[in-house]
Amino acid sequence: xxxxxxxxxxxxxxxxxxxxxxxxxxxxxxxxxxSAQVVDAAVADGFDxxxxxxxxxxxxxxxxxxVVIAVPMPAVxxxxxxxxxxxxxxxxxxxxxxxxxxAAAVAAHGLSRxxxxxxxxxxxxxxxxxxxxxxxFRDAVWVIxxxxxxxxxxxRQVAELALDCGSVVVPAxxxxxxxxxxxxxxxxxxxxxxxxxxxxxxxxxxxxxxAGSFRDGTRVAATAPPLVDAMxxxxxEALLVALDETLDVLTTAREQLADRSTSALTRxxxxxxxxYEQRRRDPIVGTQPGDDGWIAxxxxxxxxxxxxxx
Amino acid sequence: xxxxxxxxxxxxxxxxxxxxxxxxxxxxxxxxxxSAQVVDAAVADGFDxxxxxxxxxxxxxxxxxxVVIAVPMPAVxxxxxxxxxxxxxxxxxxxxxxxxxxAAAVAAHGLSRxxxxxxxxxxxxxxxxxxxxxxxFRDAVWVIxxxxxxxxxxxRQVAELALDCGSVVVPAxxxxxxxxxxxxxxxxxxxxxxxxxxxxxxxxxxxxxxAGSFRDGTRVAATAPPLVDAMxxxxxEALLVALDETLDVLTTAREQLADRSTSALTRxxxxxxxxYEQRRRDPIVGTQPGDDGWIAxxxxxxxxxxxxxx
Numbered sequence: 001x002x003x004x005x006x007x008x009x010x011x012x013x014x015x016x017x018x019x020x021x022x023x024x025x026x027x028x029x030x031x032x033x034x035s036a037q038v039v040d041a042a043v044a045d046g047f048d049x050x051x052x053x054x055x056x057x058x059x060x061x062x063x064x065x066x067v068v069i070a071v072p073m074p075a076v077x078x079x080x081x082x083x084x085x086x087x088x089x090x091x092x093x094x095x096x097x098x099x100x101x102x103a104a105a106v107a108a109h110g111l112s113r114x115x116x117x118x119x120x121x122x123x124x125x126x127x128x129x130x131x132x133x134x135x136x137f138r139d140a141v142w143v144i145x146x147x148x149x150x151x152x153x154x155x156r157q158v159a160e161l162a163l164d165c166g167s168v169v170v171p172a173x174x175x176x177x178x179x180x181x182x183x184x185x186x187x188x189x190x191x192x193x194x195x196x197x198x199x200x201x202x203x204x205x206x207x208x209x210x211a212g213s214f215r216d217g218t219r220v221a222a223t224a225p226p227l228v229d230a231m232x233x234x235x236x237e238a239l240l241v242a243l244d245e246t247l248d249v250l251t252t253a254r255e256q257l258a259d260r261s262t263s264a265l266t267r268x269x270x271x272x273x274x275x276y277e278q279r280r281r282d283p284i285v286g287t288q289p290g291d292d293g294w295i296a297x298x299x300x301x302x303x304x305x306x307x308x309x310x
Numbered sequence: 311x312x313x314x315x316x317x318x319x320x321x322x323x324x325x326x327x328x329x330x331x332x333x334x335x336x337x338x339x340x341x342x343x344x345s346a347q348v349v350d351a352a353v354a355d356g357f358d359x360x361x362x363x364x365x366x367x368x369x370x371x372x373x374x375x376x377v378v379i380a381v382p383m384p385a386v387x388x389x390x391x392x393x394x395x396x397x398x399x400x401x402x403x404x405x406x407x408x409x410x411x412x413a414a415a416v417a418a419h420g421l422s423r424x425x426x427x428x429x430x431x432x433x434x435x436x437x438x439x440x441x442x443x444x445x446x447f448r449d450a451v452w453v454i455x456x457x458x459x460x461x462x463x464x465x466r467q468v469a470e471l472a473l474d475c476g477s478v479v480v481p482a483x484x485x486x487x488x489x490x491x492x493x494x495x496x497x498x499x500x501x502x503x504x505x506x507x508x509x510x511x512x513x514x515x516x517x518x519x520x521a522g523s524f525r526d527g528t529r530v531a532a533t534a535p536p537l538v539d540a541m542x543x544x545x546x547e548a549l550l551v552a553l554d555e556t557l558d559v560l561t562t563a564r565e566q567l568a569d570r571s572t573s574a575l576t577r578x579x580x581x582x583x584x585x586y587e588q589r590r591r592d593p594i595v596g597t598q599p600g601d602d603g604w605i606a607x608x609x610x611x612x613x614x615x616x617x618x619x620x
Contacts, residue, residue, distance in 0.1 A: 121521055141519055170518055180516035183508045188523035190572070191501050193579025194559045198493045198552055200582035204615035206490035207589045208480055209451055211431055213498035214586070216526040221583035225576035232572045242508055243564050247557065249504045254553050262500070262542045266535035269503025272510035273531035276524070279517045305514035 003027050003164070004091070004157060007060040007067045009079055011038050011049060013123060014095045015070025016132030018165070019047055024134045025164040028063070032056040038129045053079075057086035066157050068118075069094035069102075073234050076102060080109040091154040093118045093161075097181065098234045099145055099174035116154045117145035117174055120167055121185070127227070135166070142167035144308075145174045146298045152290030159289075159308055168281065169308040171298040175238075182238035187246060189220050189228045190239075196221040283309045313337050313474070314401070314467060317370040317377045319389055321348050321359060323433065324405045325380025326442030328475070329357055334444045335474040338373070342366040348439045363389075367396035376467050378428075379404035379412075383544050386412060390419040401464040403428045403471075407491065408545050409455055409484035426464045427455035427484055430477055431495070437537070445476070452477035454618075455484045456608045462600030469599075469618055478591065479618040481608035485548075492548035497556060499530050499538045500549075506531040593619045 005028035008019045015031065019042070022029035030048035033039050042049035050056050060067050067090045069079055076096065083092065092115040096102050099117045106115045122140035124131060142162035144155060159169050172180070196218040199206050220228075232239055253265040284306050287297045298308070315338035318329045325341065329352070332339035340358035343349050352359035360366050370377050377400045379389055386406065393402065402425040406412050409427045416425045432450035434441060452472035454465060469479050482490070506528040509516050530538075542549055563575040594616050597607045608618070 121519060141521070143519065170515070172515060176515060177519075180512045180519050183512040183516045184520035184524040187508055188505055188527040190560065190563060190575065191505055191527060192523070192583075193575050194556050194563070195498060195501055196579045196582035196586065197559055197575075198497055198556050200585050201555060202490045202493040202552075203613060204589060205480070205482060205486060205613045206493045207586045208591065208612075208615040208617075209431060209453065209487075209490050210494035210586060211451070213502070213530045214494040216529050217498040217501060218579075218583050218586065219526050220523045221579045222587070223580070225573060225580050228576045229572050232567065232576075233570050236567055236570055240564065240567055242512075243560065243567065245511060246504050246508050247560055247564065249507055250500065250553065250557055250560070253500060253504070254550065254557065257542065257546055257550055257553065260543050260546050261539070263535060263539050265500065265503050265507075266538045266542075269506045269528075269531045270533070270535050272506035273502075273528050275510050276506065276517045276520060276528065277532070279514060281518065302518075303513060303515045305518040307518075 003160065005029065005060075005063045005065040006161060007031070007056060007065040008070050009053070009056070009067065010070035010075070011042055011129050012070065013127045013131045014120065014136070015068070016042065016129040017134065017136035018068060018070060018095065019049070020132060020134035021137055021165040022161065023047060027164070030056065030059065033129075041129050053082050054086055057082055060090050061087035064090070066091045066093065066161060069096065072096075072230065073098065073101065076105050080105055080111060084109045084111055090114065091157050092116075093154070093158045095120055097231055099143070099177045101234070103145070103147060103174045112149065114151055114154050116150055116158045117147070118158055118162070119143040119177065120162065120165070137162070138166035140167050141170050143170050143172050143177050145177065146171045146295045146302070147174050148295065150295055152294065155289045163310060170306070171302040171308060173299050176299070176303070178235055178238040179241065182235050182242045186232045186235055186239045187242045189223065189232060190243065191246070192218050192221040193228075279305055281305060281307045283307055313470065315339060315370075315373045315375040316471060317341070317366060317375040318380050319363070319366070319377065320380035320385070321352055321439050322380065323437045323441045324430065324446070325378070326352065326439040327444065327446035328378060328380060328405065329359070330442060330444035331447055331475040332471065333357060337474070340366065340369070343439075351439050363392050364396050367392055370400050371397035374400070376401045376403065376471060379406065382406075382540065383408065383411065386415050390415055390421060394419045394421055400424065401467055402426075403464070403468045405430055407541060409453070409487045411544070413455070413457060413484045422459065424461055424464050426460055426468045427457070428468055428472070429453040429487065429491075430472065430475070447472070448476035450477050451480050453480050453482050453487050455487065456481045456605045456612070457484050458605065460605055462604060465599045473620060480616070481612040481618060483609050486609070486613070488545055488548040489551065492545050492552040496542045496545055496549045497552045499533065499542060500553065501556070502528050502531040503538075589615055591615060591617045593617055
């Protein structure tokens with residue numbers, strides 16, 4: 001298994017960290033950013049970066065590099081347009097936090113053949129090149145999509161890059177990924193915001209009496225609002241499903257509380273938290289990317305919490 | 311300021327910790343528990359404890375001790391009956407997590423004159439004598455009620471005990487206390503249970519992708535369900551108000567999310583969390599318990615996050 005060069009388009013927190021991480025593993029790696037200031041900072045830090053998207057993509061096509069789209073969702077379309085023009089046959093992945101929308105945009109640009117979606121579930125409240133670090137992906141879950149027609153050779157290239165960065169690789173179909181992160185990543189933000197509001201609604205007395213349960217339950221409400229908006233609005237369809245379910249759960253709990261009982265909710269919630277604490281990451285064995293039926297096997301393994309390892 | 315003896319009725323986690331803490335400060339301290347097993351354990355640990363409620367209370371009356379009710383809410387009535395019979399004139403407080411209901415029970419037993427409610431906001435997931443520790447109250451907030459007619463001398467006795475135990479003293483009217491803890495202590499539990507359920511509803515894939523926001527947002531769902539039920543059901547009226555507000559907030563957010571915007575919620579939530587992070591504990595100065603209008607001054611100070619210090 002050779003390690004192809006990596007070309008990162010977008011050098012913000014995630015893309016910038018990926019350029020660093022890929023270079024650290026000894027791969028040839030270079031990046032593009034539209035801002036000269038960001039590129040200057042990357043070059044000053046010893047990395048290979050350019051503001052010339054066309055040249056960057058031609059170089060990727062020539063070197064048969066793995067191209068990683070690391071720009072925010074609104075910028076994905078224009079990047080794909082350039083890829084379709086200058087490097088239509090490269091192996092292509094992305095690190096955007098929603099997967100179905102990216103896959104649709106890739107298909108719209110005729111680039112699905114060698115595209116495999118990715119989502120490294122890593123980040124900080126910071127953003128930009130200067131916030132990046134080669135260690136950002138260490139022990140993080142990196143979802144790699146297994147949609148119909150996925151090229152097994154590209155899938156393996158993306159998975160090897162994720163493993164090289166120290167991540168845990170979980171395969172998932174794009175829509176299932178979006179539904180899952182709505183529940184465990186985007187809904188927690190909405191509930192944290194609502195809880196913070198409830199506390200503040202009680203004034204300084206309530207905030208003064210707040211202890212661990214409030215502190216932990218509102219922690220992510222400290223995230224910069226535009227970052228939360230981008231996540232939640234970008235996955236609105238799936239998040240609406242999760243939020244509606246939760247509104248139903250809380251409305252039922254409200255009725256039971258009016259009858260002086262919360263035990264149905266607390267028992268179910270405790271069981272759910274226990275299941276989370278006891279989750280396992282079983283390695284996928286016996287099937288390799290490209291084997292007959294591997295996509296169905298990998299999807300089902302991911303659904304059961306399985307991970308791909310070397 | 312002399313430190314009166316302390317008589318603790320009920321030697322579970324809170325009462326048992328309080329007996330230890332009071333003894334550690336050098337006060338004369340003794341306790342009662344109805345279980346011989348618990349009393350034997352306390353005595354074996356070197357503490358003064360008895361299963362004889364009548365004798366315990368007569369001793370308290372004779373020594374003019376501060377009597378602390380440290381039994382669960384359902385047992386408060388029968389304890390008050392015994393106090394009314396054997397020690398009707400002692401200074402009386404409690405450590406139960408709801409305050410209006412306790413105050414009403416005290417009034418029903420004709421014991422309001424020398425009663426001041428208390429709520430040390432400390433605890434662990436454990437319970438019982440063996441789980442107790444003299445350090446349980448260190449740096450915890452200890453709410454002491456300032457209801458109409460509060461005896462300033464008893465208030466000061468309770469506050470001195472709380473300070474001796476290392477706590478931070480916040481004055482609050484009973485009903486305002488209950489409304490505040492519904493928001494910052496009981497509602498967080500309901501939301502954590504609901505979030506855990508949402509994650510588990512996404513199966514092992516969702517639980518496998520869960521990171522910090524889900525882990526922290528569901529932490530208190532790991533609490534034993536009967537403990538959560540007791541807290542929430544015991545403060546149902548106030549919790550219904552907080553839960554209804556939150557259902558409104560989330561329902562509005564749901565409508566805005568359907569229009570692809572979460573910014574109203576995230577901005578307000580961020581502002582609320584920032585207010586929590588920046589909360590201050592200003593000491594009450596210029597007014598002492600018993601001064602003209604001290605109850606109104608202390609209530610207002612507590613509403614602004616103020617604390618009483620020596």
